[in-house]
Amino acid sequence: MSAPALQCSGLRVRLGEREVLHDIDLALPAGRWTAMAGPNGAGKTTLLKALAQLLPAHGRIDILGRPAARWPVRERARAIAWLGQGDAGAEDLLARDVVMLGRLPHQDWLGGASPADHAAVEAAMQETQCWEWRTRALGSLSGGERQRVLLARALAVQAPILLMDEPLSHLDPPHQADWLAIVRRHVARGGTAVSVLHEIGLALQADDIVLLQAGRIAHHGAAADPATHRALEAVFAHRLQVHAVAGRWVALPVEEVQ
Numbered sequence: 001m002s003a004p005a006l007q008c009s010g011l012r013v014r015l016g017e018r019e020v021l022h023d024i025d026l027a028l029p030a031g032r033w034t035a036m037a038g039p040n041g042a043g044k045t046t047l048l049k050a051l052a053q054l055l056p057a058h059g060r061i062d063i064l065g066r067p068a069a070r071w072p073v074r075e076r077a078r079a080i081a082w083l084g085q086g087d088a089g090a091e092d093l094l095a096r097d098v099v100m101l102g103r104l105p106h107q108d109w110l111g112g113a114s115p116a117d118h119a120a121v122e123a124a125m126q127e128t129q130c131w132e133w134r135t136r137a138l139g140s141l142s143g144g145e146r147q148r149v150l151l152a153r154a155l156a157v158q159a160p161i162l163l164m165d166e167p168l169s170h171l172d173p174p175h176q177a178d179w180l181a182i183v184r185r186h187v188a189r190g191g192t193a194v195s196v197l198h199e200i201g202l203a204l205q206a207d208d209i210v211l212l213q214a215g216r217i218a219h220h221g222a223a224a225d226p227a228t229h230r231a232l233e234a235v236f237a238h239r240l241q242v243h244a245v246a247g248r249w250v251a252l253p254v255e256e257v258q
C-alpha cells in the first residue's frame with residue numbers, strides 16, 4: 001500500500017453528552033478508494049466529518065503527511081473536497097454557480113473567477129453530466145440531478161482527497177455506474193477517495209473497506225479479501241452474506257428464520 005493520504009490516531013469525538021468515536025487509529029492510503037460501512041449509528045458520518053475537519057475531535061489527524069492543525073485553511077480546502085449527505089445549497093443559486101463554490105479556495109478574495117475556474121467548473125459538470133442544466137436553479141432540480149451538481153462542486157475543487165457521505169443517494173443505476181467510473185479515474189490519477197456507503201454491494205466495489213461498529217473500527221481490509229467479507233457479515237449480525245456473482249462480490253440479505 002502507498003503512503004497514507006489521511007491518517008488519524010487516538011481520534012475521539014463527543015457529540016452532546018456522548019463520546020461517539022472512541023480511540024480511532026486509521027491510515028487511508030493514497031491512490032485507493034476506501035468505502036466506510038457499518039450499521040446505522042456506528043459513527044461513519046462522524047468519522048468522515050472529523051477527518052474533513054468539520055467537527056471538533058481529540059487526537060491527531062494528518063493530511064498528506066502534515067498535521068491537520070498546521071495546514072492554512074485555504075490550502076487545506078484545496079486538499080480535501082467534501083460531498084455531504086443532503087448537503088443544502090442555496091435553492092435560488094444556478095447550478096453553475098453552486099459548482100463554482102468549489103473553486104472558492106482557488107480564488108483571490110477580490111479577484112473573482114478566472115478562466116481556469118470556469119474551465120474546471122465546465123469539466124466537472126460535463127463529467128457528472130449536469131452541464132445542460134447549468135442555468136437552472138438548484139431548487140428546481142430532482143434529487144438525482146441535484147446530487148450530480150453537488151458531486152460536480154466537489155470535483156471542481158480538484159483536490160487530491162475526495163470525502164463523500166452517501167454520494168449515491170438519489171442516483172439511478174446508470175449514474176451510480178458513472179460515479180464509480182469517476183471515482184476510479186480519480187484514484188487512477190493518484191487521488192484518494194473515501195465514501196460512506198449504505199449499499200454494501202457498492203461498498204464491495206471499492207478497493208478497501210473500513211467497517212465501523214459502535215464507534216470503533218471493527219475491520220479494515222481489501223474489499224476482495226474473504227476476511228473482510230466475514231467481518232461484514234459479523235457487523236451486520238449475519239443478516240447478510242457475501243457471494244461472488246458473475247465475477248463480482250455482492251451482498252445478499254439473509255431472512256431471519258421464525
Ligand SMILES: Nc1ncnc2c1ncn2[C@@H]1O[C@H](COP(=O)(O)OP(=O)(O)OP(=O)(O)O)[C@@H](O)[C@H]1O
Pocket residue numbers: 015016017018020038039040041042043044045046047
Ligand atoms: N448532534 C449529535 N448529538 C448527539 N449525538 C449525535 C449527534 N449526531 C450524531 N449523534 C449520534 O452519534 C452516533 C453516530 O452517528 P453517525 O451519524 O456518525 O452514524 P452513522 O454510522 O453515519 O449512521 P447512519 O448509518 O445511520 O447514517 C449515533 O448514535 C448518533 O445518534
